[in-house]
Amino acid sequence: MYDKQILICAGTGCISSGALDVKGSLEKELEKHNLQDKVRIILSGCHGFCEKGPIFIVYPEDIFYCGVTAEDMPELVEEYLVKGNIVDRLLYKDPITGESVTSHENIPFYRQQKRLVLRNCGVIDPENIDEYIIRDGYSGLKKSLQMDPKEIIDTVKNSGLRGLGGAGFPTGRKWETAYKIESDKKYVVCNADEGDPGAFMDRSVLEGDPHSVLEGLMIAGKAIGSDEAYVYVRAEYPLAVRRLRKAIAQAEEYGLLGENILNSGFNFKVNVKEGAGAFVCGESTALVISIEGKRGMPKPLPRPRTTEAGLWDKPTLLNNVKTLSVIPQIINNGADWFAGIGTEKCKGTAVFALTGKTNCSGLIEVPMGIKLGKIIHEIGGGIPGGKKFKAVQTGGPSGGCLPESKLDLAVDFDTLLQAGSMMGSGGMVVLDETTCMVDVARYFLNFTVEESCGQCTPCRSGTLQMLEILNDICEGNGREGDVELLLELGKSIIDSSICGLGKSAPNPVLSTIDYFRDEYEAHIKDKTCPALVCKNLIIYDIDQEACTGCGRCRKNCPAGAIAGDKKEPHVIDQEKCTKCAICYDLCPDRFSAVKCLTGEKITAMAKGGGN
Amino acid sequence: MKGEIKLMERFIDPCCDKCVNSKIKPCENFVECRLSGPICHENKECTGKRQAIIEKYNHSPGFFQH
Amino acid sequence: MEDRLKEILSPFKTQRSDLIPVLQAVQHEYGYLPEQQMKGIAKFLGVPESQVYGVATFYAQFHFSPRGKNIIRMCRGTACHVKGVSKAADKIQEKLEIRVGETTPDLKFTYEEVACIGACGLAPVMMINDRTYGKLTPDKVKDIIDSYEETSEA
Structure with missing residues (x-):
């Protein structure tokens, strides 16, 4: 038996912050103190708190260290593991009170959470099937094998689970449709083509708890009468792909995947398909076509539902990673348990x-x-x-x-x-307040324009037109009526695009106009960017009274646009300035001499400058 | 005791020659048996072997679930 | 068909659905998709060459000219965008004297930008080959690139 177990987060975030170096260093230190048989190191999946990584938790006492480095290991082992003194400087510090927090339970980031989908993420070693089994892993599968398909579907239906991929379609109803269609072959597909910028939950689940997704797939297969599944994962997620493949191999070795699972006569096979860098493949019909080895373009309308005719025209049940990973718990704990969490219409x-x-x-x-x-x-x-x-x-x-x-x-x-x-x-x-809403809208439109598959005109050309108008606005060339034009274009793109990508592409623009129209107007009418972001609408200027001539900005200006003698106020040559903001960032806080100006202030400055 | 536990380092390993589970002939009670077994026979040592794996790997009660 | 390609293709079945995995495997081996190998793939799978190209050109992952030994993928995701990734991106392009999609003449680096790496908690981020680097600043980017310059010379 081990005296202590140390969990080091080995999600993508923490690995990039040096988690594997921490592990290497820890192993060395443990050996030095002859503790290698007393302390077990576990590389876990994502804890979620990536920003404070690498995360390092010591059990059984549950001490939460964060931001640890390989260099911290000698001290941590000596002080904590040998002498038993908590190393305060590596504990989490409350951002408001500045106080140290020892257990994750007391960290506000964790306290308000309720983890079902992420139940095992950061808790188990994702590469060890035994750890998953101990936490009731594959019990849901066992239970479902003894259930009638109808019973499984009813449980999912009664739980109120809605697709966690985003659209929120009731999962049980989708399963029921797939179950009712008669076919010699049906497929279950797991959508792990998480392409949205700013999202990484599917990656974390696959990296931190891959077996839960496999178990969910099998239960879905048993429910609808399918014996084969595909997991479509983004190629940008190499660690997720590797852990998933390892989980499949382990489950097969254990006889939990393959032929005659648990002597029930149920066969199931899971294939992994790596995406190849096309956002549109997250759309169900495009995803299916991509698995078939073709250009991943959504099927034109009118088209049958994927559930009716999907992969190779066979009925195909498509569910998101998170939806599938929570299924085993619903089967295990029952529909009422899940339905007891959340709101009246949205459970879980x-x-x-x-x-x-x-x-x-x-x-x-x-x-x-x-x-x-x-x-x-x-x-x-x-x-x-x-x-x-x-x-x-x-x-x-x-x-x-x-x-x-x-x-x-x-x-x-x-x-x-x-x-x-x-x-x-x-x-x-x-x-x-330092974010420009027009720039954010433009950012998303730029993304959609690049990722549009180009098949239908509203999405291909319409979003490009919207982007050009937004570019004009951000560059100070906006015209009266541009906002109205954006609204009109947006509406017609929503009405006439053939897939979900096009139909939702104008949303970032429409919602920012809805709530932040004054910012659009400021760009168009006053040629100002209130958030001081849009380069054409701002200038940087040095406050002659605040500047002490320290020379920091001058030395670091990549454009050589700043002039001034030592200890004399400096001046920015606006012709040369590329508005990179380096001077603004570097000017010491105690001077704050570099100012960013927009709109009327630019004009005022130009006049004041005596040009 | 330690020497015997080594016979079953992972759940897939049979606890003794009474265990019938294999990939070719899977045992339908495999999952439950790992956690609360053995189910098909009674043997304190076999129970102990399973418990040892559980204790080894059950490092944390799980968190954030409230 | 050359032996190297034959070996890459050996684990695959001659079925259409293996086209993308085959392209991925070939690119993994050669670093890009050479014309000769594209012909070989078409022949192997019994799919017209035009369709092999059709699929390969649709996906951003595939490339048709040699690429650098180290592939830099700068994240242009939302979190990175609002946290000022463009300063780090400018620094790399300035330092390596290449633009998005280009490769340095010595074939050491290729610079690309991707929609989102999915490590938003560490924004701004980039990947070099399979390794992710977070909380980037222009200075940090410079040091990281330098470390690759050194190792590839050693």
Whole structure:
């Protein structure tokens, strides 16, 4: 038996922060103190708190260290594991009180969460099937093998689970449709083509708990009468692909996947398909076509539902990673258990990738119905640097931006949709006062234009037209009537595109116009960018009274645009300035001499400069 | 005791020659048996072997579930 | 068909649905999709060459000219965007003197931009080959590139 178990997070985030070096160093130190047989090191999946990585938890006492490095290991082993003194400097510090927190239970980022989909993420070693089995893994499969398909489907239906891929279609109803269609062959497909910028929950589940997805697939297969599944994963997720393949091999070795599973006569095979870098393949018909080895373009209308005629025209049940991974628990704990969580119309939990301008960012799971403001201010710990909250973007390029007045919203599929945004893939990007809403809208449009498959005109050309108008606005060439034109174009693209990508592409623009129209107007009429982002509408200037001539900006200006003698106020040559903002960032806080100006202030400065 | 536990390092390993599970002839109670077995026979040592794996891997009660 | 290609193709079945995995395997081996090998793939799968190209050109992952030993993928995701990834992106392009999609003449680096790497908690981020680097600043980017310059010379 081990005295202590140390969990080191080995999700993509923590690995890039040096988790594997931490492990290497820890092993060496343990050996030095002859502790290698007393302490077991576990590489776990994502804990969600990627920003504070690498995460390092010691059990059984549950001490949560974060931001540890390989260099910290000698001290940590010596002080904590040998002498038993907690190393305070490596503990989490509350951003408001500055106090140390020893257990994750007391960290606000975790306290408000409820983890069902992410139940095992960061808890088990994802490459060890035994750890999954201990936490009731494959019990749901066992139970489902003894159930009638109808019974399984009823359980899923009664649980109220809705597709966690974003659209929120009732999962049980989808299963029922797939079950009722008669066919010699049916497929189950797991959509792990998580292409939305700002979302990484599917990746974390596959990296942290791959067996739960496999078990979900098998239960789905048993329910609808299918013996083969495909998991379509983004090629940009190499670790997820590797762990999934390893999980499949282990499950096959254990006889939990393959022929005659648990002597029940049920056969099931899981194939992994790597995507090849096309966002549109997250759309169901495009995904299916891509698996068939073709150009991943959505099927033209009218088209049968994928559930009726999908892969090779066979009935195909398509579910998202998160939906599948929560299925085993629903079977295990029953429909009522799941239906008891969340709101009346939206059961269970929602997983968000909370990022952008928050003090704490990472992967979170919360009960449906939680207040938007609670997510941002309590879990996210508010906005850093004393800045003001401006908006929160949810649902990626298909969603929208919600302003402060919506922070009271009880978050679920329906309320977000009503407010002009959507759950979507679960990206939740917090924007502060230094974010320009027109620029954000332009950013998303740029994404859609690049990712449009080009098949239908409204999406291919319409989004490009919208982007050009937005470019004009951001560059100070906006004209009266541009906003109306954007609204009209947006509406017709929504009405006439053939797939979900096109139909939702204008959302970021429409919702920002809805809530932040004054910012559009400021760009168009006053040629100002209130958030000081759009380069053509701002200039940098040095306050002659505040500047002490320290020379920091002059030495670092890549364009050589700053002149001035030592200890004399410096001046920016506006002709040469590329507005890279390096001088603005470098000017010491105690001077704050570099100013960013927009609109009338530019004109005033030009006059004041005596030109 | 330690020497015997080594016979079953992973759940897939048979606890003794009474275990019938194999990939070719899977045992329908495999999953339950790993957690609370053995089911098909009674043997304290076999129970102990399973418990040892559970204790080894059950490092944390799981968190954030409330 | 050359032996190297034959060997790459050996685990695959001659079925249409293996086209994308085959392209991925060939690109993994050669670093890009050479014309000769594209012909070989078409022949092997019994799919017209035009269709092999049709599929390969649709997906952003496939390339038709030699690429650098180290592939840099800068994330242009939302979180990275609002956290100022463009400064890091400019730095790389300035340092390597290449633009998006280009390869350095010594074939050491290729610079690409991708929609989202999915490591938003560490924004801004980039990947070099399979390794992810987070919380980028222009200075940090410079050091990272330098470390690759050194190792590839050693």
